Amino acid sequence: MVEPKYVAPTGTSDILYPEVERRNCIVDKARRLLDLYCYQEMIVPTFEHTELFVRGIGEATDIVSKEMYTFGDQRGSSFALRPEATSGIVRAFIEHSLYTKSMPQKYFCIGPMFRKEKPQAGRYREFYQIDVELLGAAQPSVDAEVIALLMHIFQDLGLKNLTLKLNSMGCRICRAPYREELVGYLRKVEKGLCRNCRERIKKNPLRVFDCKVEGCRHLLREAPELISVLCAQCQEHFEEVKKYLGVMGLDYELDPKVVRGLDYYTRSVFEVVSPSLGAQNVIGAGGRYDYLVEDCGGPPIAGLGFAIGIDRTSLAMKRSGLKGYEDKSLALFIITTSHHLRFETIKRLDILRHQGFSAEMDHLSRSMKAQMRLADKLRAKIVIFIGEDEIRKGVLGVRDMATSSQEEVPFEDLLDYLYQKLGRKEKWGARG
Numbered sequence: 137m138v139e140p141k142y143v144a145p146t147g148t149s150d151i152l153y154p155e156v157e158r159r160n161c162i163v164d165k166a167r168r169l170l171d172l173y174c175y176q177e178m179i180v181p182t183f184e185h186t187e188l189f190v191r192g193i194g195e196a197t198d199i200v201s202k203e204m205y206t207f208g209d210q211r212g213s214s215f216a217l218r219p220e221a222t223s224g225i226v227r228a229f230i231e232h233s234l235y236t237k238s239m240p241q242k243y244f245c246i247g248p249m250f251r252k253e254k255p256q257a258g259r260y261r262e263f264y265q266i267d268v269e270l271l272g273a274a275q276p277s278v279d280a281e282v283i284a285l286l287m288h289i290f291q292d293l294g295l296k297n298l299t300l301k302l303n304s305m306g307c308r309i310c311r312a313p314y315r316e317e318l319v320g321y322l323r324k325v326e327k328g329l330c331r332n333c334r335e336r337i338k339k340n341p342l343r344v345f346d347c348k349v350e351g352c353r354h355l356l357r358e359a360p361e362l363i364s365v366l367c368a369q370c371q372e373h374f375e376e377v378k379k380y381l382g383v384m385g386l387d388y389e390l391d392p393k394v395v396r397g398l399d400y401y402t403r404s405v406f407e408v409v410s411p412s413l414g415a416q417n418v419i420g421a422g423g424r425y426d427y428l429v430e431d432c433g434g435p436p437i438a439g440l441g442f443a444i445g446i447d448r449t450s451l452a453m454k455r456s457g458l459k460g461y462e463d464k465s466l467a468l469f470i471i472t473t474s475h476h477l478r479f480e481t482i483k484r485l486d487i488l489r490h491q492g493f494s495a496e497m498d499h500l501s502r503s504m505k506a507q508m509r510l511a512d513k514l515r516a517k518i519v520i521f522i523g524e525d526e527i528r529k530g531v532l533g534v535r536d537m538a539t540s541s542q543e544e545v546p547f548e549d550l551l552d553y554l555y556q557k558l559g560r561k562e563k564w565g566a567r568g
């Protein structure tokens with residue numbers, strides 16, 4: 137083994153087999169459900185004008201103030217690798233006047249996001265999200281429906297014992313007096329707070345609830361909670377959301393400390409916690425953002441959504457013993473007994489692949505025995521032998537690997553024989 141000259145940058149990773157299979161399974165299952173719930177895919181750029189994120193996510197958030205990968209171009213414009221997809225989707229929604237179409241509109245986007253965070257298990261600098269957004273509906277039934285979709289995806293993946301945490305962030309009306317009340321409280325306990333939290337008092341006091349420092353957490357137990365001072369409309373909205381969740385049989389835990397790290401949230405916010413993960417145990421989170429479209433220069437249109445962290449979801453599945461994918465097997469392996477028959481072999485291989493069979497042959501001039509071992513390793517269902525004898529007789533040797541029975545099949549009957557053996561379906565892919 138050689139010492140690698142280059143390694144992947146800190147906080148990024150190469151996703152190899154079989155991990156890549158589990159992640160594909162997460163995406164495939166999510167796509168199937170997103171289709172069922174009538175969402176359309178939208179692909180937005182992996183970088184945007186920095187200003188969009190500053191406006192959308194909020195200048196004082198950790199994401200914008202510390203974690204963005206920002207770079208310029210020759211004209212002096214500033215861009216940032218997307219730390220999330222919501223801002224981009226909202227920008228596209230406005231740019232393409234999608235608000236002129238009938239509401240609500242439902243979009244999803246799957247891909248990598250970038251945050252310059254301190255890497256640890258479940259927290260990376262490049263990570264993947266399934267981001268889901270619904271625009272143009274302020275009704276509480278929609279909050280419940282979006283949360284139900286999030287839980288449905290996790291349920292479909294087989295994840296159990298998840299906790300859905302729910303809170304309301306209120307609106308501009310109830311947040312302003314609450315902010316003052318909170319700042320008043322924080323000033324009183326300021327000496328006991330960490331440096332970050334002391335900074336937050338000035339810039340963005342609600343963020344103190346994100347702090348992981350035990351001393352701060354202890355002091356915040358007595359802090360006033362927004363949930364208890366919601367305005368009448370926000371209170372009513374929240375009550376309705378809870379009722380709709382109840383109707384759908386969805387359990388939740390009210391957690392007034394759930395504030396999420398993005399400034400655009402209003403009213404419902406939620407997160408899903410996996411018991412099998414450590415400190416970074418939130419596998420999906422989201423909320424309502426009724427001012428974001430307007431703040432980004434669009435009409436006053438309400439919205440909400442969530443993002444599933446694919447990396448953490450995959451980790452939670454792995455730790456719960458959920459493979460998510462089926463082991464690969466091969467329909468056919470063609471063995472040639474003579475090196476000069478490799479032209480005939482590759483021709484047959486090509487025909488069979490065009491018929492939709494997953495098929496392999498040996499290119500490294502292995503012995504018969506070694507080719508058989510390879511067929512076994514690849515879990516081939518059927519092995520086809522092509523040798524001088526077979527060619528002379530116009531047949532192929534065909535072995536059923538499950539029963540070890542072998543017979544000779546005339547060239548012209550091979551396809552029918554294989555259809556009969558493997559069943560007639562559209563594709564005999566790598567999963568049999």
Ligand code: HAM
Nearest residue numbers: 220222259260263418419420421422423441442443445
């Ligand atoms: P977020 O809470 O920042 O929300 O991220 C959503 C999920 O992405 C997290 O719950 C976590 O699973 C995953 N995640 C976040 N940061 C990392 C990281 N550094 N490494 C690994 N996974 C990570 C948003 O991004 C919002 N845009 C969600 C949303 C959509 N809200 C409304 N619509």
